[in-house]
Amino acid sequence: MLPAVAIDHKHIPRIFKDDGSIQLWSRPLTLQKFFLQQNLKTLICLTGFVLAGCAGQNSAAVQVAPIKVCDQARVVLSFDDSSVDDWYASRDIFTRYNVKATFFVSRFGKKILRSSDATLLNKLTVLRDDGHEIGYHSTSHKNAKLLSQQGVSWKQYYQKEIAPDLALLRQHGFAPQTFAYPFGAEVPAFTKQLKQHFSRVRGFTTEMEGKKYFKNYQKYRDPFLQMAFSIDSHRLNFAELALVLDELHSSCGTLILASHKIVDRPATDSKARYRGVWAITRADLATVIEMVQARNIRMVTFNQLI
Secondary structure (H helix, E strand, C coil): CCCCHHHCCCCHHHECCCCCCCCCCHHHHHHHHCCCCCCCCCCCECCCEEEEEECCCCHCCCCCCCCCCCCCCEEEEEEECCCHHHHHHCCCHHHHCCCCCCCEHHHHHHCCCCCCCCHHHHHHHHHHHHHCCCCCCCCCCCCHHHHHHCHHHHCHHHHHHHHHHHHHHHHHHCCCCEECCCHHHCHHHHHHCCCHHHHHEEEEECCCCCHHHHHHHHHCCCCEEEEECCCCCCCCCCCHHHHHHHHHHHHEEEEEECCCCECCCCCCCHHHHHHHHEEHHHHHHHHHHHHHHHHHCEEEEEEHHC
């Protein structure tokens, strides 16, 4: 019999948490990946809290095939726009799981600085002091691709959407090193110019379909331009995310996740649902983090990507 202590010693993730609830990683496909190794000569029986040798097997002879552990896989957790109240109210989640996120801020001058008692500015400062990254998301959240199609040049875009609030952020003690396109609407000609102002740029898409993600992801491997995938609750599919995380773990890849507001519960009435659709619930956020950490994948800020 292989007790829980021995399982920990062999670096095999437990199937059950200390409180008896099942770990998120222990689904059939993942168990098969871990334990049904081709060269495993001794059948391993899975029971409650231990791994035991099957009947007729000498427990001393039970050997578990080495598990491939990647220490280079990375997940970035990011949030867009100016929902500082929501982000601040969720500090307990980030603290509980010891996770640092990246907050891409837009409308800094129009919304955050204009709060009546500087409350939003103070809260954003606290988030920065907690170790979270404060990135940039443009001055007024305009769609760069549409502007470009309408004939707006890079110089005009820079003067209206990059320079104003970037200067204000710096004046108030923030130093954004990364930029996220509003709506994920990337313009190649603009991206080329953004290299003069930021260390990395992020796009956004809602298309994450299990292993199809990895085929599509290859076009986002540019070290400067990275694509983020939506975990807003109305788009979030835990089964698909699990497939992506499993593959990410074995391929030593990078996954960037993005949401907007953080809310207590999904909106119910139609108007509120429309206004708050781009949001993740606190419960879903905690589950996403647990799924990542159960696979021993490191969570970093966008600017910490290698």
